[in-house]
Amino acid sequence: MGVTKVPYTPGEAAGRIGVSIDTIRYYEKIGLMDGVQRDSVGRRVFSDHDLSRLGLLRCLRDSGMPIARLRRFAELLQGGDDTAGQRTALLEEHDREIDEKVAQLRLEQQRVREKIAWYRSVAEH
């Protein structure tokens, strides 16, 4: 059975999620990561829960959600169980936005491929 290491240092957290410590601090500053514990000398101590929260935020960010929206989502997370519906709604909308972005990229890709094909047809005289 795997041992679950509960607390993580900022460096470990950053390494596991794949962000810089500066980014973590920035996220805390702007209210995306409220409630992270501190040790006796003021250093952050990340729980597994904090890590998965950070990971989800990063995933949303990486898939194009702007910080303002991320803040809204983080607020809902703080807001307890009765915000679950709103959290779901927000994620569903993001899901649709990803679909749209992919569709748009595919259209643009289509055009790029047409241009490639055209260059090829010109090349072969």
Add this chain to the structure above:
Amino acid sequence: MGVTKVPYTPGEAAGRIGVSIDTIRYYEKIGLMDGVQRDSVGRRVFSDHDLSRLGLLRCLRDSGMPIARLRRFAELLQGGDDTAGQRTALLEEHDREIDEKVAQLRLEQQRVREKIAWYRSVAEH
């Protein structure tokens, strides 16, 4: 048979491609749109060729190509027929990058959907 209107004012060009005039001027400034003609009092006159060039640049930009790379492409366009191979190669690489971006977005979307499913499963007790 459709009449092809050859010259376009900056405003028309902007409207057709869906960018602002400022963006057009910016693109010219940084070397993406060399060779656009001017009328007797210095106003830009866009040909159909200019328009399609601008449209392609925008398409590349919208699909995530950074300005530096766009500059490289624009250079190749200026470089005449013997750069066709390099242009094709550049577009092919961009095509692959779009594939990668889409794949990445789909992974992130997967995770978002798992989270939605999780919220749902919690909601129904």
Add this chain to the structure above:
DNA sequence: CTGTCGGCTGGAGCGCGCTCCAGGTCAATA
């Protein structure tokens, strides 16, 4: 003849999302 409009230039400014820095505290190591 006088607006108003669309365009021109060079250069400043902006919004986003970090990223870096100075100056400090503590713990463990040589």
Add this chain to the structure above:
DNA sequence: TATTGACCTGGAGCGCGCTCCAGCCGACAG
């Protein structure tokens, strides 16, 4: 004991891709 290293804070700075601005010009409408 001295040094190193990880972390802390507040705040400045940055890279990207535009976007806006002041001040100007020339054409055309009323």
